[in-house]
Amino acid sequence: MPHSMITVTFITNGGKVVSAPENSNILRVSLREKGGIPFKCGAGLCGTCKCRIEQGLEHTDAVKAKERKHLSEDDLANGYRMACQTFISGAVSVSWQPPAAKSAVAAAGERLSGGSP
Numbered sequence: 001m002p003h004s005m006i007t008v009t010f011i012t013n014g015g016k017v018v019s020a021p022e023n024s025n026i027l028r029v030s031l032r033e034k035g036g037i038p039f040k041c042g043a044g045l046c047g048t049c050k051c052r053i054e055q056g057l058e059h060t061d062a063v064k065a066k067e068r069k070h071l072s073e074d075d076l077a078n079g080y081r082m083a084c085q086t087f088i089s090g091a092v093s094v095s096w097q098p099p100a101a102k103s104a105v106a107a108a109g110e111r112l113s114g115g116s117p
């Protein structure tokens with residue numbers, strides 16, 4: 001077999017573990033295996049797919065110019081990448097901020113600010 005398989009762990013999705021061919025795009029793997037990484041454009045524009053490579057950062061390819069528009073130097077130093085722009089050559093574990101948690105926080109803020117007089 002020309003391709004060896006690598007393991008991707010979706011930490012925020014209950015630690016779901018899947019396998020994928022080498023040099024896979026993280027977002028593609030997530031879509032194919034229902035990994036659950038949030039996304040909108042798939043083209044490096046919206047920033048929705050921001051995620052954190054908790055393990056295996058050394059197995060990711062070079063950071064793209066498009067990613068630098070959404071990720072600060074601190075983000076990059078902490079392992080953040082944009083899933084749709086990142087290809088992996090070995091096992092990684094990835095986490096992200098779930099959209100549900102974001103809207104729950106927003107809803108809580110509305111309740112707090114919208115109280116009765």
Ligand code: FES
Pocket residue numbers: 038039040041042043044045046047048049050082083084085
């Ligand atoms: S999905 Fe829009 S930047 Fe990755």
